[in-house]
Amino acid sequence: MKPTVEIKKGEKISKKLFDFMDKERINQYGKKTNLFNRKYHKKSNFFFVKNEKKIVGFGFLRPTEMRYKNKKYNLLALGGIMIISEEKGQGYGTILIQNMIDYSKKNKKTILGFCEKDLVDFYEKAGLKSKKEFSIRIEMEDPKTKERILDADKCAGIYYEGKEGFVSKVIKSKGVATYWMPDIKNPHF
Numbered sequence: 485m486k487p488t489v490e491i492k493k494g495e496k497i498s499k500k501l502f503d504f505m506d507k508e509r510i511n512q513y514g515k516k517t518n519l520f521n522r523k524y525h526k527k528s529n530f531f532f533v534k535n536e537k538k539i540v541g542f543g544f545l546r547p548t549e550m551r552y553k554n555k556k557y558n559l560l561a562l563g564g565i566m567i568i569s570e571e572k573g574q575g576y577g578t579i580l581i582q583n584m585i586d587y588s589k590k591n592k593k594t595i596l597g598f599c600e601k602d603l604v605d606f607y608e609k610a611g612l613k614s615k616k617e618f619s620i621r622i623e624m625e626d627p628k629t630k631e632r633i634l635d636a637d638k639c640a641g642i643y644y645e646g647k648e649g650f651v652s653k654v655i656k657s658k659g660v661a662t663y664w665m666p667d668i669k670n671p672h673f
């Protein structure tokens with residue numbers, strides 16, 4: 485049967501389903517991994533790839549405000565992409581990303597994520613663009629203390645650009661864009 489994709493708002497996701505995703509993240513990354521902090525995912529859209537009724541993979545798009553050169557941009561942060569272990573290599577990851585791209589086209593919003601350089605090929609094959617070491621152009625800024633958190637890992641940016649042209653604007657000029665997500669430690673969500 486053809487796989488399907490279901491989109492669900494974070495606030496509508498049951499504890500059981502979050503627990504399932506967390507368990508899969510621990511299987512993939514080990515016990516030290518960041519688990520989903522539900523409180524901060526109420527407005528995120530989670531994408532579930534299903535084969536028959538079984539969830540074989542998931543990921544999210546989380547509304548995020550970026551600031552760059554005194555302008556605000558409402559983007560969708562792409563994260564949590566994962567195909568469960570025994571289901572990898574069957575095209576499900578590609579289907580997941582392509583559905584996110586369709587969503588971005590419909591909503592005319594940029595989607596932006598980060599990944600290690602080994603994974604750039606996968607995301608490009610699925611239809612995203614990439615920019616080497618883009619994470620050094622984005623920093624987290626705590627709105628209360630103005631403390632900045634910089635990325636030490638130099639991750640590639642992977643994106644699908646919406647009409648506001650955020651990524652192109654950052655690439656074409658100098659400077660750093662900022663955003664804030666209280667629940668994450670590294671500025672590459």
Ligand SMILES: CC(C)(COP(=O)(O)OP(=O)(O)OC[C@H]1O[C@@H](n2cnc3c(N)ncnc32)[C@H](O)[C@@H]1OP(=O)(O)O)[C@@H](O)C(=O)NCCC(=O)NCCS
Nearest residue numbers: 565566567572573574575576577578599602603605606609
């Ligand atoms: C990366 C991941 C999402 C890919 O999903 P998948 O369903 O296994 O990938 P697909 O079957 O759709 O692969 C599509 C293409 O990408 C390539 N690809 C898949 N995983 C890859 C990887 N880890 N590195 C490089 N290329 C990869 C495939 O070889 C395939 O290429 P082909 O069409 O030329 O044969 C999945 O392997 C996964 O969950 N990995 C662990 C978690 C992770 O790294 N998530 C991303 C965090 S940024």
